[in-house]
Amino acid sequence: MTELSVFVDESGDFGTGSENYILSLVLHEQRQQITYELDRLNEALNEIGLDPESAVHTGAIIRGEDEYRAMDIAVRKKAFTRLFAFARRVPFTYQSFHFRKKETPDRFTLKGVISKTLAQYLRDHAAYFLSFDRVIVYYDNGQAEITDMLNTLFNAFFFNAEFRKVLPSQYRLFQVADLCFTLELLQMKITANKLSRSDLLFFRSRRVLVRDYLEKIAPKRRS
Numbered sequence: 001m002t003e004l005s006v007f008v009d010e011s012g013d014f015g016t017g018s019e020n021y022i023l024s025l026v027l028h029e030q031r032q033q034i035t036y037e038l039d040r041l042n043e044a045l046n047e048i049g050l051d052p053e054s055a056v057h058t059g060a061i062i063r064g065e066d067e068y069r070a071m072d073i074a075v076r077k078k079a080f081t082r083l084f085a086f087a088r089r090v091p092f093t094y095q096s097f098h099f100r101k102k103e104t105p106d107r108f109t110l111k112g113v114i115s116k117t118l119a120q121y122l123r124d125h126a127a128y129f130l131s132f133d134r135v136i137v138y139y140d141n142g143q144a145e146i147t148d149m150l151n152t153l154f155n156a157f158f159f160n161a162e163f164r165k166v167l168p169s170q171y172r173l174f175q176v177a178d179l180c181f182t183l184e185l186l187q188m189k190i191t192a193n194k195l196s197r198s199d200l201l202f203f204r205s206r207r208v209l210v211r212d213y214l215e216k217i218a219p220k221r222r223s
Contacts, residue, residue: 003030004132009177014107021099024181032091055168
């Protein structure tokens, strides 16, 4: 049986707490084994003192928030680069959808725009999704609107879809989805000339961010 895993994560909310909303889908064909790279990443994280069973949250790493608040920036950079190196080595593709919330007057309009965009994407790539015996969608049910949308659209387009609620710490590819939307958000901030002080401190410069990260992850992005 052929299986496609779809890991979904988002940046932003449906309220007024963020300027942008980004939805990222990481697609991994289960026939492509990543066990060796998973072990390699866990060993690398353990070497810098991080629990290999815990999730790597890239946005919080960059800003030095939450569990990374007391962590030296040098260690945070190592954690970020180790997950990034893992992402470059393993076989997957991703797609991110950007939405500027100022272009939608309320949460209902935003939900409608996201739904239409995702539906168009699934329609355009239906042949690819239907080439698998089963499509498994992984999401942490973080936002009810996204949970409902995923269930509705995937079940409408594909008879072979199933859904699994996950914790971020359970799947490294779910954390890769987090990495992807973080990098997409950084690209948007570059375009708008809005990189923050913490962004520039972490990556040293806009040039380094583009050269060492954005350009290197670009081949993973689906056309």
